[in-house]
Amino acid sequence: MLSTYQYPKFDYVRPPELDEGRDGHYPVVIVGAGPVGLCTAIDLARQGRQVLLLDNDDTVSIGSRGVCYAKRTLEVLDRLGCGEEMVQKGVSWNVGRTFFREDEVFNFNLCPEPDHHRPGMINLQQYYLEDYLVQRARKLPNLEMRFRNSVIAVTPGEDQASLRVETPDGTYTLTTDWLVVADGARSPIRTMLGLDIDGKIFMDRFLIADVVMKADFPTERWFWFDPPFHPNQSVLLHRQADNVFRIDFQLGWQADPEHEKKPENVIPRIQAMIGDDREFELEWVSVYTFQCRRMNRFNHGRVLFVGDSAHQVSPFGARGANSG
Numbered sequence: 623m624l625s626t627y628q629y630p631k632f633d634y635v636r637p638p639e640l641d642e643g644r645d646g647h648y649p650v651v652i653v654g655a656g657p658v659g660l661c662t663a664i665d666l667a668r669q670g671r672q673v674l675l676l677d678n679d680d681t682v683s684i685g686s687r688g689v690c691y692a693k694r695t696l697e698v699l700d701r702l703g704c705g706e707e708m709v710q711k712g713v714s715w716n717v718g719r720t721f722f723r724e725d726e727v728f729n730f731n732l733c734p735e736p737d738h739h740r741p742g743m744i745n746l747q748q749y750y751l752e753d754y755l756v757q758r759a760r761k762l763p764n765l766e767m768r769f770r771n772s773v774i775a776v777t778p779g780e781d782q783a784s785l786r787v788e789t790p791d792g793t794y795t796l797t798t799d800w801l802v803v804a805d806g807a808r809s810p811i812r813t814m815l816g817l818d819i820d821g822k823i824f825m826d827r828f829l830i831a832d833v834v835m836k837a838d839f840p841t842e843r844w845f846w847f848d849p850p851f852h853p854n855q856s857v858l859l860h861r862q863a864d865n866v867f868r869i870d871f872q873l874g875w876q877a878d879p880e881h882e883k884k885p886e887n888v889i890p891r892i893q894a895m896i897g898d899d900r901e902f903e904l905e906w907v908s909v910y911t912f913q914c915r916r917m918n919r920f921n922h923g924r925v926l927f928v929g930d931s932a933h934q935v936s937p938f939g940a941r942g943a944n945s946g
């Protein structure tokens with residue numbers, strides 16, 4: 623439960639294949655209704671393709687994930703027909719500042735020239751991004767979305783792929799000319815097909831506190847190395863929609879995630895940063911680690927891997943959804 627956003631619940635509709643007694647065939651099936659699967663589905667449908675999008679869940683991304691979307695991504699979202707609502711809801715920014723202890727040591731402006739249609743970045747919680755994409759997808763008659771449809775097996779063939787799909791009413795089989803796999807970093811389909819992804823785990827932990835507060839901080843990205851309120855580590859601050867601030871504290875690899883997530887341990891860290899007098903409410907707290915990994919090949923015959931299933935990067939630099 624969030625105080626600023628209510629997660630939608632997308633309807634599950636019984637797939638016709640369960641009753642028709644025959645396998646369905648679609649020119650393109652996309653697995654995963656995250657940012658990358660949704661954008662791919664909308665882009666193909668806009669070009670007149672018949673698209674089926676399957677997702678094992680019935681809502682948008684839960685908790686604290688993507689925040690920053692770049693100008694190039696906004697241009698793509700404009701082309702898809704949903705850039706404007708993202709920009710209206712999101713927080714636009716161009717300036718980033720980096721501090722060492724108490725001194726500003728570096729700054730940048732992502733959009734130094736006037737008159738660009740879109741800002742250098744917007745900050746928008748990932749659940750809003752996905753929500754707007756689902757709303758956009760619903761307006762395309764040749765794009766069918768099926769929620770609570772989980773792909774449990776994939777058989778690649780010479781000129782098509784076959785999928786086994788599990789629903790609350792039972793399982794069915796589909797064939798497709800092209801299977802686009804956008805099932806995220808853990809990619810069950812990559813595992814099913816026994817495909818490798820190479821890279822490394824970054825040996826560090828980060829605490830994310832999404833905090834609701836009214837603050838007059840400028841709409842800029844601030845990053846500290848070794849600040850007095852969190853010595854020897856880094857801290858990142860971003861304003862998002864609905865007065866939610868993303869604060870990201872580096873913790874070190876030895877930190878105990880369960881201990882660090884407890885409000886009694888999170889609140890003093892935030893108070894040390896913003897002062898004892900400022901009122902705030904915790905919206906979401908999590909601890910994450912990250913990996914940088916990439917498949918050697920993204921295309922395997924009629925099966926194409928996209929987004930986090932194919933390549934994962936550090937959240938710093940806001941590249942996961944943007945590059946996907």
Ligand SMILES: Cc1cc2nc3c(=O)[nH]c(=O)nc-3n(C[C@H](O)[C@H](O)[C@H](O)COP(=O)(O)OP(=O)(O)OC[C@H]3O[C@@H](n4cnc5c(N)ncnc54)[C@H](O)[C@@H]3O)c2cc1C
Nearest residue numbers: 654656657658678688689690773805806929930942943944
């Ligand atoms: C803390 C944090 C901060 C981040 N900040 C940013 C940022 O500022 N900017 C940015 O661009 N990126 C950011 N990212 C990265 C971003 O969240 C991911 O790169 C992005 O979500 C990847 O999108 P995707 O569509 O590839 O996969 P996902 O979003 O993971 O979506 C995968 C979908 O596939 C579905 N699925 C999985 N298995 C199956 C199955 N078997 N059958 C059917 N459906 C299935 C899942 O339910 C899910 O809906 C951040 C990530 C984190 C953790």
